[in-house]
Amino acid sequence: MATTDFITSGIRTVELEAQAVSAMLPGINSDFSLACETILACEGRVVVTGMGKSGHIGNKIAATLASTGTPAFFVHPGEASHGDLGMITKNDVVIAISNSGSTAEVITILPLIKRLGIPLISMTGDPASVLSQAALANLDVSVSSEACPLNLAPTTSTTVTLVMGDALAIALLESRGFSAEDFAFSHPGGALGRNLLLRVEDIMHKDGEVPRVKANQPLHDALLEMTEKGFGMTTIVAEDNSLLGIFTDGDLRRVVDQKIDITSATMADVMSANPKTISSSILAAEALNIMENATITALIVEDENHHPIGVLHMHDILRAGVV
Secondary structure, three states: OOHHHHHHHHHHHHHHHHHHHHOOHHHOOHHHHHHHHHHHOOOOOEEEEEOHHHHHHHHHHHHHHHHOOOOEEEOOHHHHOOOHHHHOOOOOEEEEEEOOOOOHHHHHHHHHHHHHOOOEEEEEOOOOOHHHHHOOEEEEOOOOOOOOOOOOOOOHHHHHHHHHHHHHHHHHHHHHOOOHHHHHHOOOOOHHHHHHHOEHHHHOEEHHHOOEEEOOOEHHHHHHHHHHHOOOEEEEEOOOOOEEEEEEHHHHHHHHHOOOOOOOOEHHHHOEEOOOEEOOOOEHHHHHHHHHHHOOOEEEEEOOOOOEEEEEEHHHHHHOOOO
8 A cells, every 4th residue: 555545544534533523513412411410410430331442432431530520430341240230339320331322231231220220321323222212311422434444443433432521521520610730639640740739848948958148147158058058059138037138159150250359248248139039839830930931940938928948949840750
């Protein structure tokens, strides 16, 4: 097959699936609203089930629901008939997926779901099927044809089902008022969670680690403090410990360039006033943006009384995996 044939085939597939997704819009109807209302009223969890490719899509839908504020998990219908049905309680809602609406393994467990009185939501391509008729609400995922030229391999139908699952999850997310921070709590191990949850107070250096000298102290004392603490800077404070300024490696180069007498200069003579500061409660990712915009590598953390209570260095953010 020529390369151009590959491209033609790929474009055809994308176009067919895009058309099928566009054709779904009438399926977002009263049954869709009823499905959302049923899930929102659920006191337990959403149990998603399906065989074969529908099962793979169902697994992903369950994962999307779970990560967006709707407790959910996937149960294989074949395993459900051999003990796993015990995972489903009377407080749950079941979403059963079958393109034909007559998948044997799914139909087999319908009487048990009905006996428990569990609300059933179906996703099928046939609104007249056994599964559709048994459901409280049927989400129409029918397609005119598969992208497969043989019209056999589940392709367009699985794409449409996945999109319907996403539509359901996002509608529920918006109804619950699910926030970015809520999302982060369900993803604490990834970069997204670190960006949305990690605050400056979690990683800053504090207490005795904060470099600090008085305004009337000689420059020599500041150099010793900077060397000891290792941040390439020191804070300058008043007698009441309020922040007056900062002195950095860059300020030291300026002192040398201006031929200032380093043996007699005090910090009041050489410090930079009004340094950039941050609150300990802001996100580490926000602090990183401030550093990048100001082209600096460290920030002073101050409290509401303008007392320096910490130092955040770029290296701390890198170690925390925020970037």
